[in-house]
Amino acid sequence: MTNTEPLVASAPEIINVPLAESADAEAAFTYQRADGTMERAVSAEDAIARCPVLGKLAMEAPEQANVLLELAATGKEKMKAQEEQYAPKPKEQAEAKQSLNPKKPGQPVELELEKEPSLPKEDVVHQVASATEIMNKVHDVAPAEKAERVTTAQLPIQHQQITKAAEQLPQPQQPSKQPKPFIEERALVEPETAILPDKKTELIPFTEIKPETPELNDTSEQTLTPVKSLREPFEQPGLDESPVPVTSEPTDDEEPTTATEEHPNQKHELKETLLPAIEYKVDVAIVPVEIEGSTDNELAIQFEPEIIEVYQELANITKAYKVESLILDEPISDPVLPPLEFRAENIPVLVEDFKSFFDEPPDSLETTTLETIQEQAQNKPLEQTLVDFAELLAYSEQPSQPNELRITLRNIATVLPTCYIIGEAKEPRPRITLEMTEQLLILLRGLGYEHPREVLVGFVQKYSLSFLLQALRYLCLLNNLAEQHEFFKFSISYTTSSDDRLILNIGKLVFGFLAKSTFGSAK
Amino acid sequence: MEQHRDFQPEHEGERYLHLLGLGHLAGREIPTSSGAIQARDFLDICGEHARPILVGFEDMSSEDPRYETTKAALRGLIGHYVEGGTPS
Numbered sequence: 184m185t186n187t188e189p190l191v192a193s194a195p196e197i198i199n200v201p202l203a204e205s206a207d208a209e210a211a212f213t214y215q216r217a218d219g220t221m222e223r224a225v226s227a228e229d230a231i232a233r234c235p236v237l238g239k240l241a242m243e244a245p246e247q248a249n250v251l252l253e254l255a256a257t258g259k260e261k262m263k264a265q266e267e268q269y270a271p272k273p274k275e276q277a278e279a280k281q282s283l284n285p286k287k288p289g290q291p292v293e294l295e296l297e298k299e300p301s302l303p304k305e306d307v308v309h310q311v312a313s314a315t316e317i318m319n320k321v322h323d324v325a326p327a328e329k330a331e332r333v334t335t336a337q338l339p340i341q342h343q344q345i346t347k348a349a350e351q352l353p354q355p356q357q358p359s360k361q362p363k364p365f366i367e368e369r370a371l372v373e374p375e376t377a378i379l380p381d382k383k384t385e386l387i388p389f390t391e392i393k394p395e396t397p398e399l400n401d402t403s404e405q406t407l408t409p410v411k412s413l414r415e416p417f418e419q420p421g422l423d424e425s426p427v428p429v430t431s432e433p434t435d436d437e438e439p440t441t442a443t444e445e446h447p448n449q450k451h452e453l454k455e456t457l458l459p460a461i462e463y464k465v466d467v468a469i470v471p472v473e474i475e476g477s478t479d480n481e482l483a484i485q486f487e488p489e490i491i492e493v494y495q496e497l498a499n500i501t502k503a504y505k506v507e508s509l510i511l512d513e514p515i516s517d518p519v520l521p522p523l524e525f526r527a528e529n530i531p532v533l534v535e536d537f538k539s540f541f542d543e544p545p546d547s548l549e550t551t552t553l554e555t556i557q558e559q560a561q562n563k564p565l566e567q568t569l570v571d572f573a574e575l576l577a578y579s580e581q582p583s584q585p586n587e588l589r590i591t592l593r594n595i596a597t598v599l600p601t602c603y604i605i606g607e608a609k610e611p612r613p614r615i616t617l618e619m620t621e622q623l624l625i626l627l628r629g630l631g632y633e634h635p636r637e638v639l640v641g642f643v644q645k646y647s648l649s650f651l652l653q654a655l656r657y658l659c660l661l662n663n664l665a666e667q668h669e670f671f672k673f674s675i676s677y678t679t680s681s682d683d684r685l686i687l688n689i690g691k692l693v694f695g696f697l698a699k700s701t702f703g704s705a706k
Numbered sequence: 707m708e709q710h711r712d713f714q715p716e717h718e719g720e721r722y723l724h725l726l727g728l729g730h731l732a733g734r735e736i737p738t739s740s741g742a743i744q745a746r747d748f749l750d751i752c753g754e755h756a757r758p759i760l761v762g763f764e765d766m767s768s769e770d771p772r773y774e775t776t777k778a779a780l781r782g783l784i785g786h787y788v789e790g791g792t793p794s
Contacts, residue, residue, distance in 0.1 A: 237755050240783045247779060250772050254762030261761050487739060590737045597786060621739050 227252050486617050489636065494620040496640045501615060501648045553588070557631030565642045568630055569654050576661035588629045589662055595622045596659040602652055613648045623651075719753075720746040722760045723788070726781045731788045745788035752787055756780075 227248035231237045556571050598618040603611040627635030643651055720732045734745040749757055763780060766773055
């Protein structure tokens, strides 16, 4: 039976498994790195922190980690029990299917069993016995019924004749056209559908097919065209690997074509099903790069390759700045709840400088629309587009339904705290994360940039990551004030001002000031 | 608090949201890189790691002294993934 487990669960070599398998505190808190090596967590808290998902968990006390691990262990046991209760084991299914499979597929009794392949084992055995009894009774008839016996003996012959006649019919989907049917047919059909499409083919579990079975070896190459061409890689070396000719019959032509031309990867898929450990083909390549910060290779599965590449570029750029360095320290241990709450001590020093712009006279403000911003984005630098977007947030009326950009800003506000790291110097330093990279690309696409990757990387190269994060913070602030989110709080007093004009002025001055003086000298 | 346990939606994710007092977020749309999903489907994002804990928490007694702190922590974790979406 094919593996139907979800993708993530079937890729243990890249899953970070920080949770202990048992509730025992002395049990190994281990997690697996991308290269397969098992690492032992220092403690339950460490195990939780290293989990890409649970690492965002705010725990009030280290003991809570033990509680969570205990819950996880309990939950896993319960899930396992539920799975065993509602899903029979493959072995049991294989045994049930084996009982349905007579050793001689040419017997007429096989046709009857086809109709009910899903019967429980005892019913199947009963049916087999019933068929056997029928055959015995047929052969044990009185001499007066000799004609019937002859007729019965002719049944296999008639079956073969019918089979041959069926071969000549254009029935590409008919699995019973082969005189030696279901093993090869099953191998034929399985690569196309990856399921058990035929009742007959369900009789034998596919994983138990032996290439050296006499029936398979004795069949002609023509009749085994699609199967043998697929089975060759799985047979022992030394076997005849000569290409199997494609028959001229219309029925056979379709299947070999399907097997070899339209689905060139079926060989590999078929091979996989023969192996006990079936691995999924991962469409998204797992990038074997070291992802710094709190991200792990497991996140590489959740993010598209483009996002990972952009993240790598931004991380490399950030490394080049003298005033910024990619932090490998632990993130802020207590991520804020509700989602965005900046404490004064965690705010970079530059924020306090923005207060000096309180009394600055506001510039003339021009109203704009989102469509205008998107149309002009390609011809404007990103900082200007962000300023225009800030104007839009400050002056536009709140729509009944927030658009995609506002939703993106909410998501950015959520992941912003993870972009600040308190290092050994106890000063918050910026860092880029995969989540933020993903949201930035979405934001830039929403603003009208056709190549957000290049724009984003160029912006960070020019102005640094800190400036970008500052800009994002103010955009989130404007968005929040526009939406009057109840749980969006700032501890900075000036952010509670209701003067939209003042806020807009601050936003514009932030971009202008930072772009011209502060960060320009920091490079 | 206890009423959340009495209400048992059929949807697994929605059931856990109600368990954590976040049932009002069930219909909220969460934009993702692959398209918007509903908050009740948050397990598609973090279910591999969160599901075992949520399953275990579902059986946790409300009289357990650790219940409230654990619920608050899980509420913050799940809220991290589902909040910020568009109200349905």
